[in-house]
Ligand SMILES: Cc1cc2nc3c(=O)[nH]c(=O)nc-3n(C[C@H](O)[C@H](O)[C@H](O)COP(=O)(O)OP(=O)(O)OC[C@H]3O[C@@H](n4cnc5c(N)ncnc54)[C@H](O)[C@@H]3O)c2cc1C
Ligand SMILES: Cc1cc2nc3c(=O)[nH]c(=O)nc-3n(C[C@H](O)[C@H](O)[C@H](O)COP(=O)(O)O)c2cc1C
């Protein structure tokens with residue numbers, strides 16, 4: 001199927017889907033999520049990625065990572081568990097091999113940054129600072145699928161603040177911190193990263209889960225536990241975006257189980273300024289492009305002048 | 318790679334299996350032997366992910382291209398496909414993955430030895446067809462639990478493949494695992510083995526392919542296996558479908574391995590590149 005091969009024509013006088021987050025203008029608030037969109041280039045056979053406001057790269061670490069042994073994925077009702085273990089090409093390969101090709105497209109690239117230690121995060125950011133064509137960094141402090149690192153930063157307000165502050169000092173670009181739904185004190189972590197200088201937060205990452213094969217009595221993932229994503233987590237994600245929106249003034253990017261424009265609008269109403277679409281990209285590689293079109297149609301039919309008009313507009317009474 | 322919508326022409330059930338024929342109207346779909354598709358009922362949202370299926374046959378028709386798949390009904394995904402009837406639509410990402418390497422068997426007077434277990438035979442049929450078209454001798458060792466599990470038997474025979482059968486329950490062919498007649502054949506043809514006459518291609522349950530790989534390593538016969546791994550996307554972005562492969566010694570001279578995506582770098586791998594565990 002071919003899909004919207006030409007970039008969205010901006011509707012004069014204003015484009016209802018344009019949003020601004022940490023000083024960056026996105027032509028629409030649809031950003032495929034890290035780990036579900038590869039390095040962007042993989043989707044070119046399906047649609048022109050210039051149709052998207054932007055996208056988040058697979059988590060980048062200083063050196064290529066080998067990842068966890070298979071099986072790495074298991075489908076569950078309304079969702080899937082994954083324990084990829086952040087297998088990625090490494091930040092240098094991304095800069096040398098992927099980024100030059102991506103510059104041809106009119107879409108904002110958000111580099112998702114991962115490390116086992118504070119130094120790892122800073123090394124990736126330093127390498128990316130010199131690379132042309134990256135709009136912002138998204139700190140993954142919330143990956144549940146690696147033995148050490150990642151979550152330890154995201155689960156503790158003090159550590160989350162430390163990594164955010166250090167990243168902000170190093171970074172020449174806005175820093176988005178990706179929050180973990182597995183943190184005991186989500187609001188504490190959210191407040192801490194805002195105070196530490198984060199330009200925005202994105203949430204949620206996957207929720208730790210487990211599935212067991214009843215015949216072999218073994219976990220269905222080699223890593224035993226994995227991160228749950230997909231429609232099953234959407235109500236939890238909407239609730240978390242809503243709660244975080246009550247206590248933060250920096251922008252929120254909503255993630256979790258989004259497949260359609262209707263799903264995305266729920267997140268806007270809860271307080272998100274943009275959304276990321278993850279697992280839905282697998283079953284329908286054009287899902288993100290269709291989401292953009294769906295939002296356009298919503299604005300048109302519901303007479304919404306700007307999508308930002310509905311941000312946080314949930315009515316509690 | 319295309320995301321196409323196919324119309325069901327036939328969906329015939331036999332035992333725990335189904336054979337589904339999809340027409341892609343006004344489309345030329347080119348598939349190489351061993352490539353696969355990712356299928357789901359049109360626009361279905363549950364189950365969430367598409368299911369990987371080897372392309373069994375490809376037929377250009379005046380109306381478009383017909384692709385056939387043979388599936389084993391295991392769980393929710395294949396049960397949903399089983400319920401579909403002619404006229405309904407199926408979403409199909411196709412063609413995906415690397416194909417079988419035919420080149421080693423196209424030189425000299427060589428013979429392709431295909432070893433299939435159960436529904437794994439579906440992945441080998443296009444290879445047999447292509448090789449027979451090029452007048453290459455094809456020998457098939459086909460195994461299954463019972464006679465009904467000997468997938469594609471009549472089709473392979475009609476191509477002129479020499480067929481050896483094995484079933485676990487002895488209801489057809491020799492009783493036991495299909496790797497036993499394979500081993501006997503290679504032992505009985507030692508001089509041809511030494512002369513490099515045979516190239517082995519295998520697809521089926523992992524324990525079977527592992528045994529094929531062992532036999533071929535010992536006999537020094539070049540062998541290829543088409544692997545199965547759980548897949549979320551089928552086009553390289555989730556990195557969920559990996560197999561462990563040898564990747565040469567490290568700087569310190571230690572043997573090293575890496576994880577390669579079955580949907581992109583595979584599903585076909587050389588057996589000696591794989592870590593069989
Ligand atoms: C490249 C490739 C080509 C394939 N070609 C074919 C084909 O031509 N015909 C065919 O029938 N199948 C084929 N498969 C396997 C097929 O994709 C799975 O059997 C299918 O996804 C199972 O889906 P389900 O929803 O029915 O089962 P699920 O609900 O996912 O699982 C049901 C049960 O089956 C088990 N199971 C699930 N997937 C597999 C698997 N891959 N191997 C072994 N057990 C499994 C589960 O552990 C569970 O016990 C292929 C797989 C790959 C990767
Ligand atoms: C297979 C897979 C790999 C992922 N890899 C990453 C990653 O590298 N970095 C990251 O921050 N999030 C990663 N995620 C999390 C997603 O970006 C997203 O937060 C999560 O899947 C929830 O959204 P969804 O329900 O729309 O998928 C991954 C998710 C999946 C399913």
Ligand code: FES
Nearest residue numbers: 551553555556580
């Ligand atoms: S199935 Fe997603 S990378 Fe292979």
